[in-house]
Amino acid sequence: MEFNRLGLTPIVIFNLIIWLFFTLAYFYQIVYVVRVLFRGTVTLPKAKKQHRYAFFISAHNEELVIGNLVRSILAQDYPRELMDVFVVCDACTDSTHEEAEKAGAIVWDRNDLARRGKSWALDYGFDRILNEYGDKYEAFVVLDADNLVSKDFISVMNQAFDAGYLVCTGYRNSKNFDSSWVSAAYALWFMREAKFLNNARMMVGTSCAISGSGWMVSERIVRGMHGWDFHTLTEDIQFSTFCCANNVQIGYAPAEFFDEQPVTFKASWTQRMRWTKGFYQVFFSYARDLAKGISKGRFASYDMLMTVAPGMILTLLSFFVNATYLIVGSLSHGFIATQGEL
Structure with a gap:
């Protein structure tokens, strides 16, 4: 009941978990972007020898x-x-x-x-x-x-x-x-x-x-x-x-x-x-x-x-869960999903 009052219904919780996983898993790439914006392109030391x-x-x-x-x-x-x-x-x-x-x-x-x-x-x-x-x-x-x-x-x-x-x-x-x-x-x-x-x-x-x-x-x-x-x-x-x-x-x-x-x-x-x-x-x-x-x-x-990592599988899973919830929820006329959730 407390969860519902906060708006944390099952589908919202599911989407929050997916969002949290992807955000935490790939946040380091945002750090990469910031690093490059401030530092530009890597500089290599001058070669001492020309190799074959x-x-x-x-x-x-x-x-x-x-x-x-x-x-x-x-x-x-x-x-x-x-x-x-x-x-x-x-x-x-x-x-x-x-x-x-x-x-x-x-x-x-x-x-x-x-x-x-x-x-x-x-x-x-x-x-x-x-x-x-x-x-x-x-x-x-x-x-x-x-x-x-x-x-x-x-x-x-x-x-x-x-x-x-x-x-x-x-x-x-x-x-x-x-x-x-x-x-x-x-x-x-x-x-x-x-x-x-x-x-x-x-x-x-x-x-x-x-x-x-x-x-x-x-x-x-x-x-x-x-x-x-x-x-x-x-x-x-x-x-x-x-x-x-x-x-x-x-x-x-x-x-x-x-x-x-x-x-x-x-x-x-x-x-x-x-x-x-x-x-x-x-x-x-x-x-x-x-x-x-x-x-x-x-x-x-x-x-x-x-x-x-097969992130696309998780993306497709998320899409199908949300699509199914949307379709079934619409057909239930408020029994399974509220209008606010939809």
Whole structure:
């Protein structure tokens, strides 16, 4: 009775619990935003050495864009002899091989139709580079075929690597911000991810997360893992979670590269569904490891758990509970729900 007098009916209490959970769980991201607004962009120390890098690109029928990416990599303000570009043509049926080779890349063909995809191409490419080139390269930089890199991309990334970060993510900008409202929304999302998540994480000394492309991994990490063993639908977030679970800190470098975003809602829906399924795969595989990290006082483990946690399930549950209450309450003519509640 006291609860009713305060207006705390069952549906109000349910909604308060949901609100309280999300607010407490993600309040730290508001702290991130405030930190960035006052501190701006992280400043990396000047590199003492220019390291040697292998750029890796997995491509499937990308003849229209692959040459542009390879040329943008080789045109950077970094010594040409310290970087090579490797392209794995993954079951290509067009002229991707010829276009990549013409632009200056080392090109390999891979035609394993049973295990096609970026994660399998990474495993193949890393293994072959390590076997054929030994320890020539100190780190790998992974890009997608439709990317472009800024002139100073690897110079900025080199600062983070020289500072001791064995894994590092860059600043993801968009090639087609104004193509549609969908591409604009994606561009804003990734700018927010770079500036107000990874940039903030770097400032407070916690671990970042790699996302899609534009990231770097040390040769020592890949060799230690004996290749690339991340084959969920979101191998990038799986690797980030693996690093977090094993206390490998991922850094952030404001090394700018440009990515092409989906233009139609249908394409976005398909991609987001794949990402959602991949996040669930990662959550159920690594939740226990992240919980252990939290118990040891690692904030990065909590941050990553909140990143992969199935919050959408709770959101949908809340929506359906409220919708059901609204419909049934309306039909009950005040028996189940009062007009004030409705």
